[in-house]
Amino acid sequence: MTLHLKPGTSWDEVFGQARSLAPEAFESDRLNNLIAGEWQSIGETRGHQNPIDQIEIPGPPRIDLQSANSAVTQTARLHREWAAVDLDERKSRVASALEGIREARDTIALLLAWEIGKPWRLACADVDRCISGVEWYLSQIDRQLSTRRPLPGPISNIASWNYPLSVLVHSELVQVLAGNATIAKTPSQGGFHALTLAHAYMARAGLPVTLLSGVGAELSEALVSSSELGAFAFVGGRSNGRATLERLGDFERRHILEQEGLNAWGIWDFSDWASLGDHLRKGFEYGKQRCTAYPRYVVQRNLFPKFLEMYLPVVEELRFGHPLAVENSDDPLPELAFGPVIHRSKADELRLAFQEGVIGGGIPLCERDLAEGRFLPGQDTSAYVAPAAVLEPPRSWSLHHREPFGPLDSIVLVDSEAEFIAAMNVSNGCLVASVATDNLDFAARVREEVAAFKFGVNKPRSRGDRDEVFGGVGASWRGAFVGGDLLVDAATDGDRPLFGNFRHGSLMPPDSDR
Numbered sequence: 001m002t003l004h005l006k007p008g009t010s011w012d013e014v015f016g017q018a019r020s021l022a023p024e025a026f027e028s029d030r031l032n033n034l035i036a037g038e039w040q041s042i043g044e045t046r047g048h049q050n051p052i053d054q055i056e057i058p059g060p061p062r063i064d065l066q067s068a069n070s071a072v073t074q075t076a077r078l079h080r081e082w083a084a085v086d087l088d089e090r091k092s093r094v095a096s097a098l099e100g101i102r103e104a105r106d107t108i109a110l111l112l113a114w115e116i117g118k119p120w121r122l123a124c125a126d127v128d129r130c131i132s133g134v135e136w137y138l139s140q141i142d143r144q145l146s147t148r149r150p151l152p153g154p155i156s157n158i159a160s161w162n163y164p165l166s167v168l169v170h171s172e173l174v175q176v177l178a179g180n181a182t183i184a185k186t187p188s189q190g191g192f193h194a195l196t197l198a199h200a201y202m203a204r205a206g207l208p209v210t211l212l213s214g215v216g217a218e219l220s221e222a223l224v225s226s227s228e229l230g231a232f233a234f235v236g237g238r239s240n241g242r243a244t245l246e247r248l249g250d251f252e253r254r255h256i257l258e259q260e261g262l263n264a265w266g267i268w269d270f271s272d273w274a275s276l277g278d279h280l281r282k283g284f285e286y287g288k289q290r291c292t293a294y295p296r297y298v299v300q301r302n303l304f305p306k307f308l309e310m311y312l313p314v315v316e317e318l319r320f321g322h323p324l325a326v327e328n329s330d331d332p333l334p335e336l337a338f339g340p341v342i343h344r345s346k347a348d349e350l351r352l353a354f355q356e357g358v359i360g361g362g363i364p365l366c367e368r369d370l371a372e373g374r375f376l377p378g379q380d381t382s383a384y385v386a387p388a389a390v391l392e393p394p395r396s397w398s399l400h401h402r403e404p405f406g407p408l409d410s411i412v413l414v415d416s417e418a419e420f421i422a423a424m425n426v427s428n429g430c431l432v433a434s435v436a437t438d439n440l441d442f443a444a445r446v447r448e449e450v451a452a453f454k455f456g457v458n459k460p461r462s463r464g465d466r467d468e469v470f471g472g473v474g475a476s477w478r479g480a481f482v483g484g485d486l487l488v489d490a491a492t493d494g495d496r497p498l499f500g501n502f503r504h505g506s507l508m509p510p511d512s513d514r
Contacts, residue, residue, distance in 0.1 A: 003325040003376050006333055011050065011057060014110040018193060021104055022200035030058050031196045033067075034211040036074040036181075037203050042067060043213055051117040051190070051340040051383040052322060053376070060192040060213030068212060068222035072183065075154045075210045076228040079181035082208040083150040087179075091138055093205045094177050098131050100201025101169075105131075108165065110324075111194040116161055117340040117383070119323045120333035122286055129166035134173045136466040137488070141177050144485055148494035150179030151230030151254060154208075155491060156223045158216060158244070159235040161187035161342060162289050164195050167235060167463075171487070172209060173202070178491045180230065181208035185216065185223055189342050216240070220247040231255065231491065235291070238402070238475060245478060254480060255502065256490060260403050261430025261476035263452070264296040265460075266420055267303055269439040272458070273310040276436050279460050281314045284387065287338030287407045292432045292462050295404050298423040301413045308365075311411075315366050315387045320407075321374030334374060340383035341406050347385045350406040353399050357410070360394035365411065401427050417442070421449045429474015432461040453477065469509050471500070478502060481509050 019026040025034070030045040043061030050057050063071075082090075101108065109123035118126065137144075155175045159168040164187070172182045184199075186192035192213060199211045212219070224232055224247045231254035234244050241259040248255055270276070283294050299307050323339040326332075341347050358364045368386035375381055389409040393400060399410065414420045424433055424446070433452035437443050443457045451473045454461035463470050464483055471481035480490040480500035486509055489498055499509040 001327055003322070003327055003374060004329075005376065006324050006326045006331070007329050009110055009113075009324045009333075011055060011114055014107065014114060015057070015193070017107045018111060018197050021107060022197055025196050025200040031061050031192060031213070033061055033063060033071075033213060034196075034199050034203055034209065035071045036078045036210055037206070037208060039203070049344075050114050051342055051344070052114055052324070054344065054380040054382060057114070057193075060186050060188060062214045063212055063219075064214070065219055065221060068214060068219045069226070071210055071212055072154070072156075072222050072226050072228050075181050075183050075208070078208040079150075079154040079230070082176070082181050083179045085179070087142065087145065090177055090179065091141065093207055094134065094173055095138060097173065097202045097205035097207055098134055100204060101127065101165075101198050102131055104197055104201065108194050108197055111197065112164065112191070113323045113339070115190040115193055116164075116342060117323060117338075118286060119336040119339055121335060123323075126163055126165045130170045130173075133166065133170050133466050134177075137174050137177055141488070144488040145178060145492065147496065148178070148488065148492035150492060153228050153230030154181040154183055154210075155231045155233060156226075156229050157182060157184040157233045158223065159184070159187065159233075160237075161189045161191045162286070164191035165198060168195065169198050169202075171233065174487055175491045176207050176209065178488050180491055181210070183210040183212065183223065185219065186211065186213045188213075188215065217243070220244065224248055229253065234258065236260075241478070252503070254490065256479035256482060257477065258291065258431070258472065259476050259478070260291060260405070261452075261472065261474070262296050262401065262403050262427035263292060263294045263430045263432045264298050264424045264426075265294045266298040266424050266433070266435040266446070266450075267307060268300045268420060268435060268437045268442055270300075270303060270436045271438055272436075273306055275458070277310045277314050280311065281317070283460060284318055284337045284407060287320070287341055287385070289338075289341065289405055292460075293403070294432075294434065294460060295409050296426075297409065297411045298420055299411055299413055300420070301415050304413055307411075311389075312366060315368065315389065318368075318387055319374065320384070320386070322376055322379060325374055325376050336374070338407065341385055342383075344382040346406065347383050350385045350404060350408050353397075353404060354388045354390060354408055357390040357393040357397050357399070360397055362393035362397065362410075363391040365389040365391040403427075417446070421446055424450045427475070429472060429476040431463075431472050431476050432456070434458075434460050471509075
């Protein structure tokens with residue numbers, strides 16, 4: 001079977017579509033920065049290798065600290081004006097922005113495929129979840145803001161690359177709806193083209209938004225610790241999160257830091273293997289490059305043969321490869337579990353981690369061959385990783401306490417309930433965890449001991465971005481809890497208590513899972 005690129009989906013064609021839709025935001029060889037609603041051709045642009053085939057595309061237009069400080073000041077001025085805008089007018093403008101994003105949905109999705117390697121269905125879902133999520137807030141915002149007011153300054157957002165629309169743009173639009181101006185920094189690893197196109201429609205709708213590119217550490221004085229900011233929101237890994245928290249300085253200011261944790265499935269006294277297999281198969285979507293992915297399995301030892309009988313066929317059936325490659329020109333884009341990981345250096349890191357786990361004494365339970373993927377003839381595949389799993393990795397393993405952020409699983413066997421809980425809590429807090437068990441009394445007991453914000457019984461948990469509370473436990477979260485009403489509360493001041501795990505928000509929301 002020989003594959004070729006689906007007609008109309010080449011990088012040049014997709015970039016051309018973006019330029020025709022938003023010429024103010026895209027130049028022939030670069031992207032512009034958006035400063036307080038106005039596009040400006042500033043910042044240094046370098047080439048960026050896309051993860052699909054390593055062909056160079058325009059990189060983010062990186063600005064310096066002086067420009068970032070100026071952008072914060074301009075956005076702060078715009079924030080004061082926007083806070084006085086009538087709610088009905090804010091709703092109308094946000095709805096207008098959503099309509100533009102909806103019209104550009106396919107182009108944004110193709111940009112996501114090229115920039116961050118998302119298969120077509122998942123790229124479309126990222127855009128669709130953003131739209132439907134914000135539509136829910138449009139229907140609820142009158143009630144949610146009845147006793148709330150905007151923050152004293154704009155909200156700065158630094159988010160990871162994996163969900164540019166359904167996490168970052170979604171949050172920005174809710175923040176704007178609540179009466180705040182927003183600042184967002186594009187992720188350096190990818191997503192900046194998709195974000196630029198989405199923000200073009202936000203700017204056209206008259207929303208008070210700023211979109212900047214640059215190195216986070218160099219711009220932190222402006223985007224993290226500036227006294228002109230009303231709040232700061234971060235989504236990313238723990239190492240960057242810790243550094244950001246140190247730069248925050250003023251802990252009185254509203255802050256939300258969502259950080260990684262090693263989410264685990266625990267299997268104990270269990271028999272419904274077919275349903276668990278369905279959950280695990282879906283869990284490989286996007287190569288587990290999600291903060292709510294489950295890369296660790298904690299398995300009761302006497303259930304391991306049944307677990308293996310279920311798990312190995314799931315991994316062997318996974319389809320991966322070039323997200324835009326088809327056999328015939330009129331074929332639909334392929335249904336894949338995942339494409340490349342975000343960068344070839346990440347692919348190298350995952351391959352080395354697998355080898356490290358095995359050399360240290362772990363058992364190579366599964367290692368698919370990259371040649372089994374769907375690729376174009378002669379294509380560069382250096383950013384692709386085939387699924388793999390290590391059984392009983394050594395405690396010295398570099399991934400024993402942290403998530404791999406890729407299709408590399410680990411399985412740990414336990415004999416007692418105490419061992420089970422210890423293995424589930426190995427990363428000092430995580431965002432989600434689940435148990436597969438027929439024993440609901442066991443589930444109720446360990447639910448109180450597992451350090452995860454969301455806890456599932458015979459089902460996975462997810463972030464959720466409409467009417468579901470989201471937060472973290474331990475080192476996986478700092479700041480206000482968000483989701484539903486709490487996402488609006490996190491972006492406003494008012495009489496209701498602000499729930500979270502920071503100085504002025506020590507209470508757990510009453511409708512959470514903990």
